[in-house]
Amino acid sequence: MKTMQAVILAAGEGRRLRPLTHAMPKAMVPVANRPILEYIVRALEKNGIREIIVVVGYKKEQVIRHLNGLEIPVKVVVQERQLGTAHALKCAAPLITGDFLLLPGDNYIDTASIARIMGERNAVLTWDHPHPSNFGVLMIRDGSVQQVIEKPSEAPGFTVSTGIFSLGPAFLDFLGDETEIPNAINAMIAAGTPLKAVPAEDWQDAIYPWDLLRLNAALLQGVRQERAGRIGSSVVIKGQVSIGRGTTIGPNSTILGPVVIGEDCEIGPNCVVLPETSIGDRVRIEPFTLIGHSLILADACIGSHARITDAVVGTGTQVGDHATTSPQRTIFSIEGELIRAKFGAIIGDNVRSAPFCVFKNCIVGNNVCVEDGKTLYGEVPDGARII
Amino acid sequence: MCGIVGYIGWKEAAPLVIEGLKRLEYRGYDSFGVATENGDINIIKKSGKISESGADLSALVGTIGIGHTRWATHGVPNDCNAHPHTDCTGAIAVVHNGIIENYAVLKRKLIEKGHRFKSETDTEVIAHLVEEYFSGDLLAAVTAAVRHLEGSYAILVIAKDDQRIVAARKSSPLVLGIGDGEVLCASDVTPLLEHTQRAVYLEDGDVAALTASRIDVYHDGVRVERSITHIDWSVDDAKKGGFEHYMLKEIYEQPEVFYNTIKALEKDTRLPMLRIPAEITVVACGTSYHAALVFRYLAQEYSSKRVSVEFASEFKYYTPPLRDMVIAVTQSGETADTLTAIEKAKARNCSTLAVTNVLGSTVSRSADWTVFMCAGPEISVAATKSFTGQLAVFMGMVNVMADGKFTEVLAHAHRSIERVLPQEMGAAVSLLLSATEMFYVGRGVFYPVALEGALKMKEISYIHAEGYAAGELKHGPFALLSPETPVVAICTPGRTYGVMLSNVKEMKARGAPVIGIGVEGDTEVESIVDVFIPIPEDHQMVQAITVSVILQLLAYQTANALERDIDKPRNLAKSVTVE
Numbered sequence: 001m002k003t004m005q006a007v008i009l010a011a012g013e014g015r016r017l018r019p020l021t022h023a024m025p026k027a028m029v030p031v032a033n034r035p036i037l038e039y040i041v042r043a044l045e046k047n048g049i050r051e052i053i054v055v056v057g058y059k060k061e062q063v064i065r066h067l068n069g070l071e072i073p074v075k076v077v078v079q080e081r082q083l084g085t086a087h088a089l090k091c092a093a094p095l096i097t098g099d100f101l102l103l104p105g106d107n108y109i110d111t112a113s114i115a116r117i118m119g120e121r122n123a124v125l126t127w128d129h130p131h132p133s134n135f136g137v138l139m140i141r142d143g144s145v146q147q148v149i150e151k152p153s154e155a156p157g158f159t160v161s162t163g164i165f166s167l168g169p170a171f172l173d174f175l176g177d178e179t180e181i182p183n184a185i186n187a188m189i190a191a192g193t194p195l196k197a198v199p200a201e202d203w204q205d206a207i208y209p210w211d212l213l214r215l216n217a218a219l220l221q222g223v224r225q226e227r228a229g230r231i232g233s234s235v236v237i238k239g240q241v242s243i244g245r246g247t248t249i250g251p252n253s254t255i256l257g258p259v260v261i262g263e264d265c266e267i268g269p270n271c272v273v274l275p276e277t278s279i280g281d282r283v284r285i286e287p288f289t290l291i292g293h294s295l296i297l298a299d300a301c302i303g304s305h306a307r308i309t310d311a312v313v314g315t316g317t318q319v320g321d322h323a324t325t326s327p328q329r330t331i332f333s334i335e336g337e338l339i340r341a342k343f344g345a346i347i348g349d350n351v352r353s354a355p356f357c358v359f360k361n362c363i364v365g366n367n368v369c370v371e372d373g374k375t376l377y378g379e380v381p382d383g384a385r386i387i
Numbered sequence: 388m389c390g391i392v393g394y395i396g397w398k399e400a401a402p403l404v405i406e407g408l409k410r411l412e413y414r415g416y417d418s419f420g421v422a423t424e425n426g427d428i429n430i431i432k433k434s435g436k437i438s439e440s441g442a443d444l445s446a447l448v449g450t451i452g453i454g455h456t457r458w459a460t461h462g463v464p465n466d467c468n469a470h471p472h473t474d475c476t477g478a479i480a481v482v483h484n485g486i487i488e489n490y491a492v493l494k495r496k497l498i499e500k501g502h503r504f505k506s507e508t509d510t511e512v513i514a515h516l517v518e519e520y521f522s523g524d525l526l527a528a529v530t531a532a533v534r535h536l537e538g539s540y541a542i543l544v545i546a547k548d549d550q551r552i553v554a555a556r557k558s559s560p561l562v563l564g565i566g567d568g569e570v571l572c573a574s575d576v577t578p579l580l581e582h583t584q585r586a587v588y589l590e591d592g593d594v595a596a597l598t599a600s601r602i603d604v605y606h607d608g609v610r611v612e613r614s615i616t617h618i619d620w621s622v623d624d625a626k627k628g629g630f631e632h633y634m635l636k637e638i639y640e641q642p643e644v645f646y647n648t649i650k651a652l653e654k655d656t657r658l659p660m661l662r663i664p665a666e667i668t669v670v671a672c673g674t675s676y677h678a679a680l681v682f683r684y685l686a687q688e689y690s691s692k693r694v695s696v697e698f699a700s701e702f703k704y705y706t707p708p709l710r711d712m713v714i715a716v717t718q719s720g721e722t723a724d725t726l727t728a729i730e731k732a733k734a735r736n737c738s739t740l741a742v743t744n745v746l747g748s749t750v751s752r753s754a755d756w757t758v759f760m761c762a763g764p765e766i767s768v769a770a771t772k773s774f775t776g777q778l779a780v781f782m783g784m785v786n787v788m789a790d791g792k793f794t795e796v797l798a799h800a801h802r803s804i805e806r807v808l809p810q811e812m813g814a815a816v817s818l819l820l821s822a823t824e825m826f827y828v829g830r831g832v833f834y835p836v837a838l839e840g841a842l843k844m845k846e847i848s849y850i851h852a853e854g855y856a857a858g859e860l861k862h863g864p865f866a867l868l869s870p871e872t873p874v875v876a877i878c879t880p881g882r883t884y885g886v887m888l889s890n891v892k893e894m895k896a897r898g899a900p901v902i903g904i905g906v907e908g909d910t911e912v913e914s915i916v917d918v919f920i921p922i923p924e925d926h927q928m929v930q931a932i933t934v935s936v937i938l939q940l941l942a943y944q945t946a947n948a949l950e951r952d953i954d955k956p957r958n959l960a961k962s963v964t965v966e
Binding site for chain 2: 003023048050051056059061062064065067068071073074075076097246264282299315316350367
């Protein structure tokens with residue numbers, strides 16, 4: 001049997017995830033310290049798929065650099081301009097020789113789901129979602145998809161497309177001038193090729209930045225116990241905790257898993273890390289700080305006596321001492337849509353905040369500077385200075 | 388990182404293995420070796436590059452062969468430590484890529500059992516372990532031996548009078564290629580591509596027995612099927628992993644190189660010795676010379692040491708009076724002129740320090756002590772990440788001389804480097820496309836940065852670019868300024884900011900288009916130049932790196948737009964090993 005190919009679409013920016021997609025595409029946003037794309041590549045590899053094609057575009061060098069480090073051979077195709085998912089697939093079309101899997105690079109999928117769909121030709125992995133209006137809703141009869149209705153205002157059902165398809169080379173003929181995949185899928189169904197609906201085992205999507213916290217919590221369930229680095233005296237570590245090489249955990253700190261801490265970090269002394277927290281490489285957390293249910297990206301620094309919960313802290317950001325993030329429910333307007341969300345703070349890359357700041361359910365852009373004692377809420381644009 | 392290759396079939400194995408190893412040279416090239424089976428095990432191993440050795444292969448007869456190319460990360464690359472390694476009797480030969488973590492324990496046990504070790508490597512343990520279990524069946528012996536190994540490995544084993552190669556892997560890559568009456572194996576697919584497009588990837592924990600006509604794969608002692616994959620990549624894609632050129636790949640590796648080098652320096656306990664000499668002479672060529680000039684400015688400013696920098700090629704014939712310490716800088720460690728300089732310094736009783744990228748290179752053997760930049764193999768002829776590696780070494784040294792004043796600054800520098808990588812450069816590039824001459828100007832530490840920027844532009848885009856200390860431009864070169872000669876001006880805040888601004892205005896007055904590099908949000912520079920390229924605000928030391936990276940990207944993108952052969956510019960070679 002000829003082995004299957006897989007095409008991963010990782011060219012899009014993921015605008016709704018801003019400010020976190022300022023320096024990398026959505027597929028590269030790290031969750032539990034690994035880019036979402038890497039979970040997909042590894043799941044494919046575990047299913048014995050050896051020919052993986054990744055379509056890159058927005059900040060492509062970041063993707064290529066990471067893929068190079070994986071030791072899994074991956075072919076890269078460049079989509080020069082981001083003209084939609086169907087166009088992205090068309091860029092990869094010359095390399096497609098037979099049946100292939102099509103996957104978006106920015107949603108988590110587990111190994112078992114891929115195994116379910118691999119044997120099928122013309123099938124889609126489906127998922128029951130409580131808020132189907134953000135997705136392609138599937139009209140299913142007798143196990144076959146009748147139609148994909150993209151982002152309906154009034155959803156006729158809860159079963160949505162994960163965007164993961166198993167397709168034959170004939171599908172490429174339906175791409176035509178379409179810009180998005182679902183249109184081409186509808187055209188294929190209309191032409192009489194049935195599309196089987198296969199429920200996925202575990203699928204996780206992040207549309208808005210605060211969704212990353214949920215995704216992070218879900219993926220941390222799979223964290224493996226690992227203890228590299230130096231762990232000080234009287235440190236309490238409970239549950240699944242992974243600590244990277246070169247990291248120092250200062251005395252009297254408490255870490256309650258699931259937690260993953262990257263390499264060369266400096267934590268504590270006297271810090272508390274609560275469950276569902278990911279801490280990237282080279283992060284510094286100064287003494288007497290509490291962090292929980294948060295995503296701290298690489299090179300960030302959190303000052304002492306801070307309380308950071310339900311927050312995403314961007315790469316290279318420095319949060320001054322005595323900072324607090326306070327989770328509250330507010331309505332946000334993102335890309336023209338009004339969304340209700342509850343989280344502490346989403347802080348972009350290279351933000352500097354002086355001591356005693358309160359982040360009250362806010363989204364802070366990249367390179368923002370905040371003077372001491374400010375209370376931030378709502379949205380702060382990139383490069384702003386709060387004085 | 389190392390590379391391994393094996394061949395079993397109907398052709399002479401040795402030349403094919405050597406050919407394959409050359410393809411893997413990007414994985415390391417400080418020593419190599421080949422073993423063949425022909426009723427006896429024949430071995431040749433040598434330190435140095437395969438492509439330059441012109442090794443005599445006539446002793447290597449046989450149609451079964453294995454080979455290895457090494458990038459020593461610990462342990463000196465000499466003939467003895469080179470692979471393949473053999474057991475006590477020389478009847479079993481092993482090549483290995485990876486690290487055996489429990490080798491010390493195994494070695495002790497094997498020595499107790501009477502095995503005699505010849506090298507310092509972890510690999511030799513495997514050979515003796517296989518010998519220990521060998522009772523006529525090589526496959527059974529390897530299967531038993533690998534159970535004791537902890538760590539990562541991809542190994543190929545051959546034995547006297549056994550018409551097979553036995554392969555095993557765990558956490559290190561190994562691919563088999565199925566040809567016509569021949570089977571190849573290698574660390575990645577590149578060596579296979581010329582022979583076959585049918586590849587079999589082994590899984591972790593697999594042991595495989597290869598003959599000329601078949602592959603038998605075993606996992607936990609059970610025979611398993613591994614599917615055949617069709618490969619259709621070109622040789623170059625496989626190595627560059629999606630980047631258009633090695634140079635761009637290496638530019639993007641720089642944040643990591645800088646961070647790793649600084650981290651490695653922190654562990655070097657000999658560095659405080661740098662506080663002792665009152666005078667330091669640095670000898671270097673090309674890009675290394677520019678890195679040394681940066682060091683001169685920084686060391687004089689922050690430690691008040693007297694530093695002089697000499698071209699190695701001049702130093703040999705016009706040796707200045709030497710005192711205290713001489714530092715030799717060379718990426719490859721093989722630059723002929725720099726090597727001679729070290730000998731001269733030693734003859735005058737100076738202490739010598741080598742800064743290089745290649746462990747076990749000639750320079751590291753002849754200098755009193757060596758500091759390594761952790762840049763990894765650099766393939767593009769135009770040096771990028773090795774320059775950053777050298778800057779990291781020098782800045783680490785300055786930090787020690789200044790009693791650790793810059794530890795924090797250097798620990799976060801990789802962030803700023805990361806931030807300039809995606810910098811949009813289209814406007815600046817289009818300004819240079821029609822130029823045949825151009826200038827780079829800067830002051831202080833940015834003067835050598837300007838020299839390096841000009842060198843990169845010359846090397847790969849073939850535009851005649853000259854770097855000047857901004858104040859020197861008026862003493863002659865000003866006559867050349869015209870609307871056809873673009874100028875790249877480095878205008879960062881500091882003592883020279885004001886005078887740089889007036890220099891830029893003078894150049895503008897002569898009609899030269901100016902590309903200005905300044906810190907983010909500097910509207911004053913932005914308003915007087917034609918194209919403004921921002922860099923993040925940071926310490927002057929870090930800015931010297933970020934500006935160099937910007938200038939590398941500018942040269943790269945210009946050369947790319949002019950469709951030059953970026954990785955192999957005309958007339959140039961990576962390391963100059965002749966005078």
